[in-house]
Amino acid sequence: MLRLILWRLASFVPTLFVASVILFVAVNVVPGSAARSALGIQATPQALKRFEHQHGLDRPLVVQYVEWAGKAVWGDFGTSFQNAVPVGPDVRKRLPVTLQLAGMAFLVALVLSIPLGALAGFRHQSGTDGVITTVATLFGSMPNFWLATLLIYFFSLRLGWLPTGGYTAFTVDSVANLKGMLLPSIALGFVSSGLLIRIMRTAVIEIMASNFVETARSKGVSNLRLVTIHVLRNAMIPFLTVSAVEFGFLVGSVVIVEDVFRIPGIGSLVLVGIINRDYPVLLAAAMSITVIVLIANLLVDLAAQIIDPRQVRTGH
Secondary structure, eight states: OHHHHHHHHHHHHHHHHHHHHHHHHHHHHSSSOHHHHHHOTTOOHHHHHHHHHHTTTTSOHHHHHHHHHHHHTTTOOOBOTTTOSBHHHHHHHHHHHHHHHHHHHHHHHHHHHHHHHHHHHHTTTSHHHHHHHHHHHHHHHSOHHHHHHHHIIIIIIISOOSOSSOOOOTTTOHHHHHHHHHHHHHHHHHHHHHHHHHHHHHHHHHHHTSHHHHHHHHTTOOHHHIIIIIIHHHHHHHHHHHHHHHHHHHHHHHHHHHHHTTOOSHHHHHHHHHHHTOHHHHHHHHHHHHHHHHHHHHHHHHHHHHHOTTOOOOOO
């Protein structure tokens, strides 16, 4: 276990380096002027040049990256072009919000996908299997912002059960916090569950056809024990592997959903950075999401190791 943790932590370094280079280059080559966005359309050419020189935007891209990366390693992501305040504190304030939303959405996806996928696998080629597969396909093909809009319309505007948006910290009012996070979590979790249901179904079908299941049945093992000990335990290994990747997509999906529900998380910060061409804000938010995904993959590896210690994954 310790060896696995150390191996994955060591792999974080090259992964973060490559991700930072790609993000930095992508942000800087996108059409648009950060100086123009910060100073407005009425800014003079002299003012634009002064802004670019002040923030080092007139230097070679390699020099800009080395300076930015050197500071980012120590947690200094620079100063926002728009409001001239350090980016780091704002990212740290918003990070728990996105983590809560992503965690709740992922929990929704797991609660849906594990039982539904397992049931579809056990009832392979039956009517139940067909209905669940259809539902999974529907969920997976549904844009999360469209589902979010439907949820707001029915549960907020028509029924008045839940708020249309906004955010209340859990430490201030836990009930208001959970009520505000419920609809965005469902919007994200339902869409993510589409793929995970099909993965669990496939894994269960493959394991049900394996020799050791037939042997267990011949020995008179009860259906409950067969399902929980033999089938689901082995099916969780490929399921967790794919769920880690899906969690990465889920974290990336919070950008639009946070904006729809007016949730002040990392995702909405990414959107603000894109709109305003605020490179320090955008880079800090994007790198934070990258770190979240890497940690999620590590946790999934540890979970797979606990479920079946024979599954030794080294990240290859």
